[in-house]
Amino acid sequence: MSREMTAILATDCGSTTTKAILIEKVGEEYRQTFRGESPTTVEAPFDDVTRGVLNAIQEIEELSGRKILDGEKILTPAEEGRGVDIYVSTSSAGGGLQMMVAGVVMAMTAESAQRCALGAGAIVMDVLAGNDGRAAHEKIERIRVLRPDMILLSGGTDGGTVSHVVELAEYIRAADPKPRLGGSFKLPVIFAGNKDARGRIQEILGDRTALVMADNIRPILERENLAPARHKIHDLFLEHVMAQAPGYGVLMGWTGAPIMPTPAAVGLIMENAARAQGLNLLGVDIGGATTDVFSVVDGQFTRTVSANLGMSYSISNVLAEAGIEKIERWLADPLAEQEMRNRIKNKMIRPTTIPQTQADLALEQAVAREALRLALDQHKALAVGLKGVQQERTIADAFEQEEGGKSLIDLYRIDLIIGSGGILSHAPHRVQAMMMMIDAYQPLGLTQFAVDSIFMMPHLGVLSEVNERAATEVFLKDCLVPLGSCLAAEGRAKRGDPCFAYTIRFADGGLVQGTLRFGEILRIDLPPGAEADLQAEPSKSFDLGAGKGKAVKLQAKGGVVGLILDARGRPLALAEEESERVAQLRTWAKAVDLYPK
Structure with a gap:
């Protein structure tokens, strides 16, 4: 077919x-x-x-x-x-899939439940745990007030203690939460905990909720099994949540494949594309209210959603979380603090407005850098291994597990970073989108960059379930706009000291050579579809991916921006004194032609 x-x-x-x-x-x-x-x-x-x-x-x-x-x-x-031949659809209308998760121990079963829900495309409204420090009445009130679309309850290894997870079930019963959609309908609750507790959970919640049992997401402490609960979330999303939303019953009758939550579909196309090309990739969708971050590393996928970081409805949360100084540091033309606050608050109460001046644009892009940085920090915090070596995770919930809870996002190993969302996809000049991601993510070694042209990743994700070839071809040829590549060195030195020498050989026989000094950045034309042989030798204080002072030979791919050589060091440090910082930003902007005339 x-x-x-x-x-x-x-x-x-x-x-x-x-x-x-x-x-x-x-x-x-x-x-x-x-x-x-x-x-x-x-x-x-x-x-x-x-x-x-x-x-x-x-x-x-x-x-x-x-x-x-x-x-x-x-x-x-x-x-x-x-x-x-076929009609398919995704949806985040009505606020998408909003869930609460609960687990006995915050750092173990509750965290696993959170990963499971995020991987299924949900916004996690709150995480309850037996050791979260809240009193019983506070947990009950929280469940009652939030009114999630469904609750995922986990806790206890198979054959272990029952009392703690039963206590969580009693909180849910006492709260008697009413679903957001559908007045006469029972709230779906998925129990994916200790199988020995199923009888007691059925007694407590069976008559008050639409209770569904799933395999334990942590059958033993050293193993995580998220797929069965994730499938239950998708089933209940269609059967209960979508069916209650106005008109979805008719829409589901039109589609040739199940309707998927938008974030789950975006994750699916990223996972398929990464597998098809053998890439490690990092993706971000920065919206008005939330920022989703996706990663595929060695075929293992995860997603996190920062529900309080966005560029319109949630822009004031970015200001509160990052702090005014962090945003101000990106402005080459400083604004008075009150002026900055007023402009940011105006964007929150008038979310559909767009920047009218270059100063407005620079401020929005400064906020975006901090939103992207904070969302990646949250992603790294959740993208950690269990204290074990076995795993059973699939698309939308998988990570290689390592000892010690180390983050699995190694920027040296990321081949491609994809940006999506209005602030990136619709930046007036593509170089601005690329620099926002470079400044926020601070990639290491050689990394490709791309943006989603018109945000068609959700469509392609659900299509990949029925025609993977069509979805992948359109994703690579029409969806992604290649921006180019960035070679960045890790290390610090005195400003003006040599960072790395480079030699670039183009396919037409052209040759470019030079040395970048610490604190400099350079943009070189390399059009879409073109490739160039890149050799670089860092000084002894810097690392380009092979080790400090060790030369690298790489193949750089072009794009609408070209090749960026970044010798500003990692971690990227801006000058503390304002006049020096402003001079720094203006020099960098001119070097990459950030605001073309």
């Missing part, structure tokens, strides 16, 4: 906008050909998500000249330039 598909329709029902894309077979390859969008209509006055979906599809009809709808029916299969 997948080889015969010639036309594919996909939608992503976001919290504010429903985006539709048409994918067609052009010659022997799949390409994204047309796109339409419409305001999402899940809330009043429409209370029907299908209205927005139909409007977005009608826009594709008008642009493409292809008849797809017969009234409110999608024509399938495709034949002679009309209809489509």
Whole structure:
């Protein structure tokens, strides 16, 4: 079936906008050909998500000249330039999938439950644990007030103590939480803890909740098994949460594959693309309210969501968490503190506004650097191994496990960093997107960068479940815009001391040589599709990936920005004195042409 598909329709029902894309077979390859969008209509006055979906599809009809709808029916299969072979969709409308998780010990079963829920595409509203320091009445009140879409309850190894996880179940019963959607419907609770406790959990929660049992996510302390509970989360998301949202019952009848939560679909396409190319990648989707970070390292995938870090609704949280000084340090034209605060608060209360001046743009991009940095720090904190050596994790929840809880994100080993979200995808100049990610993530060695052109990763993620070839081809050819590569040295020295010497040989025979000094950055043209042989020899204080002072030979890939050689050192340190820092920022901006005329 997948080889015969010639036309594919996909939608992503976001919290504010429903985006539709048409994918067609052009010659022997799949390409994204047309796109339409419409305001999402899940809330009043429409209370029907299908209205927005139909409007977005009608826009594709008008642009493409292809008849797809017969009234409110999608024509399938495709034949002679009309209809489509399959329709698929993702959704984060109505706030997406909002969950609470609970475990007996915060650093063990509760953390595993959190990883499980995040991997399934959920926003984790709170993590309850027997040792989280809150009194019983505080936990009960928290459950009652948050009104999650579902709760994942874990705790206890198989055959271990029962009393602690039973206590957590009693808190849930006492709270008697009402679901966010559907007045007459019971809240789904997944129990994925000690199998010996199932009888007691059934007695406590069976009559008050829609209780479902899953295999223990920590059957023994040294092993984690997240896949069964994750599948239950997806099933309940469709059966309970989506079914209660206005219009989703009809929408589910149209689709040729189950509707997926948007973040889970984004993670899936990243995992597939990384596997297809044999890459270690890091991806970020920075939105108005949340920032999702994804990583695929040695085929192992994870996702974290920073629910308090975003560029509109949550922009004040970035200010509060990072601090005014951290944001101010990125401004080459400093603003008075009160002026900065006012502009940031205005963005929060008017989330759809866009920067009108270069000063406005510089401030937003300064905030974005801190949001990206903080979200990666949170990702690293959760991307740690268990104290054991065995694992059973799959897409959306897998990590190589190591002793000692060491983070599994090694920036030397990241081959590709992908940016998505308005501040990155719609930056006025692509070099600004690349520099935001370089400054925030501080990559090491040679790293490729790309951005999602029009945020079609969710569509491609759900499509990959039914036609992986089409999804991967469109992801690589139409979705990703290659920005280029960055070679960065780790180390510190006195400003002006030699950092590394470089020799670049281009395919046309051209040659560029030079030496970068500590504190300098250089941009070299290397267009999309081009490659160059790059040799670099660091001074004894610096490391380019082979060890301090050891030369490297690499293949640099081009992009719309080109090749960035970064000798500013790692960790990146800006001057503390304001005039010196401003001079530093202006020099760097000029070197990479950050604000082209």
